Amino acid sequence: MFEFGFGKKASDERLGQVEGSADALKPVVELSRRADVDLSGLDRLGVEVSDLKRFVIVNGGSEGESDLVAGEYEGGRKLWESSVDLVQYCASEKFSFSGKRVLELGCGHALPSIFAAQQGAAELSLLDFNEDVLRNITEPNLQLNGLGASETSCKTRLFHGDWAALPDLLRDEDRFDIILSAETVYSPLSMKSLAQTILRLLSNKNGTALVAGKVYYFGVGGGTIEFQRTIKGLALGEETPVHVSSGRRIEDGASNVREIIRISPQQLPEL
Numbered sequence: 245m246f247e248f249g250f251g252k253k254a255s256d257e258r259l260g261q262v263e264g265s266a267d268a269l270k271p272v273v274e275l276s277r278r279a280d281v282d283l284s285g286l287d288r289l290g291v292e293v294s295d296l297k298r299f300v301i302v303n304g305g306s307e308g309e310s311d312l313v314a315g316e317y318e319g320g321r322k323l324w325e326s327s328v329d330l331v332q333y334c335a336s337e338k339f340s341f342s343g344k345r346v347l348e349l350g351c352g353h354a355l356p357s358i359f360a361a362q363q364g365a366a367e368l369s370l371l372d373f374n375e376d377v378l379r380n381i382t383e384p385n386l387q388l389n390g391l392g393a394s395e396t397s398c399k400t401r402l403f404h405g406d407w408a409a410l411p412d413l414l415r416d417e418d419r420f421d422i423i424l425s426a427e428t429v430y431s432p433l434s435m436k437s438l439a440q441t442i443l444r445l446l447s448n449k450n451g452t453a454l455v456a457g458k459v460y461y462f463g464v465g466g467g468t469i470e471f472q473r474t475i476k477g478l479a480l481g482e483e484t485p486v487h488v489s490s491g492r493r494i495e496d497g498a499s500n501v502r503e504i505i506r507i508s509p510q511q512l513p514e515l
Contacts, residue, residue, distance in 0.1 A: 269406050269408055269409055270373070270405045270406040270409070271405050271406070271409050272371065272403050272404070272405035272406065272407075272409040272410050272413050273375070273403065273404055273405055274401060274402065274403050274413075275375065275378050275379070275402040275403065275404060277383065277393040277400065277401075277402060278383060278393060279392065279393045279394045281383055281384055281387045281392065281393075283384060283387060283388065291323070291328070291355070299355060299358060299385075299389055302353075302380070302381055302384045302385055302388070322352070323352070323353045323355070324352070324426065324427035325427075325498065325499060325502065326426040326427040326456035326457050326458070326502055327352070327353060327355045327356060327426040327427065327456070328355065329426070329456050329492075329494055329502055329504060330355075330356045330424060330426045330454060330456040330504060331355050331356055331359045333454070333456070333491060333492055333504045334356070334359060334360075334363075334454070335359070337491075339363075339454075340363075341359075341360040341361075341363040341364055341365040341422065342363065342364035342365070343364065343365075343366045344360075344364075344365050344366060344367075344421040344422050345365075345366060345367045345369075345418065345419075345420045345421050345422070345447075346360045346361075346365045346367065346368050346369070346420060346421065346422045346423075346424065347368075347369045347370075347371070347420040347422070347423045347424070347445060348360075348368070348369070348370045348371070348423075348424045348425065349371055349407045349410075349423065349424070349425040349428060349438065349441065349442075350371070350372060350373070350407070350425055350426070350427070350428040351370040351371060351372045351378075351382055352372060352377060352381060352382070353381055353382070353385055354370055354381075354382045354385050354386065355385075356424040356426060357370050357386075357424065358385065358386065358389045358391060360422070360424070361391050361396065361398045361400070362389070362390075365398055365422075366398065366399065367398065367399045367400075367401075368398055368399070368400045368401070369400075369401045369403065369414075369420070370382060370400070370401070370402050370403065371402075371403040371404070371405070371407055371410060372403075372404055373404065373405065373406065373407075374404060375404040377404075378402050378404050382402065383402065386400065406437070407437065407438060407441045408437040408440065408441055410441060410445065411441060411444040411445055414445065418447070419445055419446060419447040419448070419451065420445055420446060420447060420451065421447050421450070421451055421452070422451070422452055422453070422454070423442055423445060423446050423451070423452075423453040423454070424453075424454050425438065425442075425453070425454070425455045425456070426455075426456040426457065427456065427457055427458075428455070428457065429455060429457040429458075429461075429466050429467060429468055429470070429471040430457065430458070430461045430464060430466040430467075431464060431466050432464065432465050432466050432470065435466060435470065435471055435474050436474055436478070438455075438471075439471065439474045439475035439478050440478060442455075442475065442507060443475070443478060443479060443482065443484055443486070446507070446508075446509070447509075448484075448509045449509070450508075450509075451508060451509060452506060452507070452508045453506070453507040453508070454491065454504060454505070454506060454507075455468070455471065455504070455505040455507070456502065456503070456504050456505070457471070457502065457503065457505075458499065458500045458501065458502050458503070459493070459500065459501045459502065459503050460500060460501075461500070462500070468490075468502075468503040468505050471505065472488050472490075472505060475488060475507060476488055484509075485509070485510035486507055486508065486509055486510050487506075487507070487508050487509070487510045488505065488506070488507050489505070489506050490503055490504070490505060490506075491503075491504040491505065491506045492504045
């Protein structure tokens with residue numbers, strides 16, 4: 245059986261390696277998809293998300309190779325437990341992706357996006373901070389799960405850079421019906437920009453964002469509780485009414501308590 249290495253010690257070590265902060269905004273660049281992804285020689289892992297769902301993914305490396313350096317590497321080579329939580333939640337809640345425009349922020353292995361495409365999403369946009377993660381983890385994972393550039397009818401785009409720069413790049417396009425993000429609320433330094441990006445890109449007509457992470461990350465102060473405060477405060481300041489709630493809490497003893505946060509536009513009654 246594949247071991248994720250998701251224990252409390254793993255989580256604390258990951259956060260202990262976050263260093264510094266990036267002052268300059270890293271621009272977002274769209275990456276051209278390749279039809280000739282070489283899958284030979286890749287170390288593959290089987291990931292069972294539910295009784296009915298199994299993914300094949302690239303082994304992104306050992307835990308020691310996944311330490312974070314703010315502004316340089318944001319952890320995308322490692323499969324984090326909240327990505328699995330997010331897929332399990334969507335599967336058990338029978339969350340509808342059919343015909344939807346879907347964005348995943350901090351995609352890494354892209355399990356939530358792969359699930360969304362398999363459930364009928366019309367368009368996928370995936371963003372990771374690091375270009376090499378997209379090339380060596382995300383793109384191979386898409387191909388391994390039947391979403392290669394020449395294999396799928398789901399329009400799929402890949403972006404690398406700072407998510408705060410994505411709204412300006414996509415300013416002339418429609419907003420997203422669904423925004424997914426997992427294990428991206430560990431740092432207070434980037435939490436505000438994540439919340440702003442979601443508010444700017446989420447459709448104000450029945451859009452839903454799902455953000456998965458730990459309730460609290462010891463040593464750095466991030467977590468889903470603080471994220472809820474942050475996005476509520478920003479929405480209030482920008483007069484953008486949203487409904488923010490806890491979709492599910494996961495207390496399985498494998499790590500700190502984890503949570504799925506739901507964000508959706510709050511329709512005000514007409515006067």
